[in-house]
Amino acid sequence: MLNLSLQQQGDALRAKKISSVELTQLYLDRIATHNPVLNAYVTVEAHKSLAQARSADAMLANGTAQALTGIPIAQKDIFCAQGWRTTCGSKMLDNFISPYDAHVITQFNAAGAVNLGKTNMDEFAMGSSNETSYFGPVRNPWDIKAVPGGSSGGAASAVAARLCAAATGTDTGGSIRQPAALCGISGIKPTYGTVSRYGMIAFASSLDQAGPMGRNAEDLGLMLNVMTGHDPRDSTSLARDKEDYTRDLSKPLKGLRIGLPREFFAAGLSQDVAQCVQAAVTEYQKLGAVVVDISLPNAKLAVPVYYVLAPAEASSNLSRFDGVRYGYRAPDYTDLTDMYEKTRAQGFGEEVKRRIMIGTYVLSHGYYDAYYLQAQKIRRLIAQDFVEAFKQCDVIMGPTSPSTAFNLGEKGDDPVQMYLSDIYTIAVNLAGLPGMSIPCGTGANGLPVGLQIIGDYFKEAQMLNVAHQYQMATDWHQRVPATVGA
């Protein structure tokens, strides 16, 4: 049951082969067994999940069930969910019970899905290893000494370990794709504006985008069908017609033009990752695709540009955590300024403080033009590179991350090394394009390797088709980590 796709689980539920309560309990039991080691979930409230499962069973009984009705989904702890503690991986929100639902949560509730719990994450989504979480690091089920990636590390670990049927994530610079790659699962970050950001705690507003994480492309399509759609509460949410993201899954790939950016295969890429990605491209050629050599000349600037813009926005977005209205407040202080300083010094972790300081600096009088404005200009150049590239190809492929999962603590004292693990994913956020990662092999250490697929704006259905056809021909996505064998 745990290895079935969402479609198959849904069929089983609708055929009454299993109830949602039973399915939910199955996952809750696994969480009880494996979460103490993996630390993928921050909050599990079985009675809430089971109550939702009972409602879902009622929908299944009266014939109003939809595709995901009754299916247990893990929610990244960045989404506000009414009555649930919503921490964003921070001490600052350790005690915060959300009084309202994020749009994404509302959508899943309306679809009859079960909220299985809130997954661990890097604090305020700032990190690539899940080591910045106030609630401790998440472990990679393929090797518990290794990181799961981040910031959606809890979601990736939970999906890989079959601690949920599928999960939500968010991706500001690679936070869905990189952990998906490191944990051997599939994940897609849709075009910016496709999924409402309402109720999703902001890191860098112009880059943040929610998306699904699951075991295969078909599951991602079913998840996207629920998550997407215009929301008037988010001014950057696009007013587009609803679409069925699974509609093109079975299209043949004959004639598909795959662009391989030279810059993604240059120095810095591990040999084993390069080999897996090459092998995947060869597989695509067998499926009828043709390969085009392309260039993204400004992609090398993506990391520095990102580390100006994302901290700038974050420094402002995180100002609301001031100890005045909710969340953490330092216990002892002498006056208002002292309260602010102690609250924020104690409530935020090191990486968050680092980025707030960088962001404050680049927006400061006298530095704004040199950093923020300059970065915005380069951002446009990076986006323009993709526009040119998509004149020559239908999708772009390359590695998701330069290496397989590294060990916990390995990059802890070198932020720049950590930042470079998102070198291939960040440009996609800067351009607002959809990007995904699917498993395509294992590296020298036996850990999963991710293939990144980048599509043109709004081409999610095509990307899922491209991924699905590969998954029909290969079985990387079906492998189960030995530590949690299911």
Next chain:
Amino acid sequence: MKWEIVIGLEVHTQLSTNTKIFSGASTAFGSEPNTQADAVSIALPGVLPVLNKGAVERAIKFGLAVGAHIAPRSVFARKNYFYPDLPKGYQISQMELPVVGAGALTIQVEPLSGNAKPYEKTVRITRAHLEEDAGKSVHGATQGLTGIDLNRAGTPLLEIVSEPDMCSAAEAVAYAKALHTVVRWIGICDGNMQEGSFRCDVNVSVRKPGEPLGTRREIKNLNSFKFMQQAIDYEVQWQIDTLESGGKIQQATILFNPDTGETRAMRSKEDAHDYRYFPDPDLLPLDITPAMIETVRATLPELPTTKRARYTNEFGLSAYDANSLTSSREMAEFFDASVSIVGAAQAKLSANWLIGELSAQLNRDGLDIAQCPINAAQFGGMLARIADGTISNSGAKEVFRALWSEGGEADAIIEAKGLKQVSDSGAIEKIVDDVMAANAEKVAEYRSGKDKLFGFFVGAAMKASQGKANPAQLNEVLKQKLAG
């Protein structure tokens, strides 16, 4: 050598939308603290702003009213600073690209000193931009604690910035009053200064003629025209005294204390925040199409300047009358409605009664023209009877009092009270003949040159007519008959 005063204003007008600029929470004044603070107002994690179109329409309306350029694209920016009543830790405002560009406002200045004559002046408006208000810190409600009320947080404001075009407290007050009139006139702000709907920051500096601008100090948050005048007078004198005694002016933000009549520095330039403005990524640029502008233009009423020109040119009213009649839109509309009843030829009569008797009575009862118990139709009905000679001026006053206290309609009151004046020449001649017959001696005295007795005959004849004789006609007949 004399000092020149240089003044510029920044006025925060609260826009009259029912809901906040970025959320659906109510903007009503005076509710229990934090009852109008929704998720967006208190800046819960994850909430997002959505721009209120009503606020944009009001900004456009203002821009059109002052002949300003409406930006086809303006941008919301975040102004970052920490304060307990600023829930997000930043205020959403507009910085580089405001919605309203350069415009101008013509003002009527009434000098405060001596015999100087009123004059007209045009003040240039630099820009006007949309922003959200902060909440309020409530000190002392609980011993030793400061409460935060976020009802006001997110209330839409239009900040209107002028050029430093004003040279006296009188001009600054005249500008503020003209602006106050305009925003109420076009219905974008209720203008309630006690409730903070119209707040003025005044930048003041002094210099010797021909010299570059002096260092300015900004008087914050003036909420009455009287205080504005007092604050400017005090501040100007303070700056002059400081400079003349060899001191220097430091740029500063200052507060006016109405109890002492003094200004005092709140913070100096050194303490000024670095607000780290940057475009708000949660909001798209505000695009305004020509069609939107035209839709708003169609809702714009005739403006005070246009009305004033019409009153002086078409009706031949004095500048003073035209100014008084356009002190508010309600006043002007009352006037227009009464003129439409009595006709343009009687515009002066209408103006006199409106500025005179009616305004005086409103003042006595502490009412606004909008609360006037007499409507324009009733008022016009009374004026029509003055104009056609049915009632005398004193009869009209009686009609007015009756309309004020009991309502009704002028014709019925005239009838009931028997106020119709006698204009029948035969009847007047008979009265005059009777009076002359009864006072033959005095007639003889008059005819022998005692002209002063004319007044006696007017009085006697008027009394005999029980005050109803048409005075002009009576005079005419008396003159003729007494001449013999």
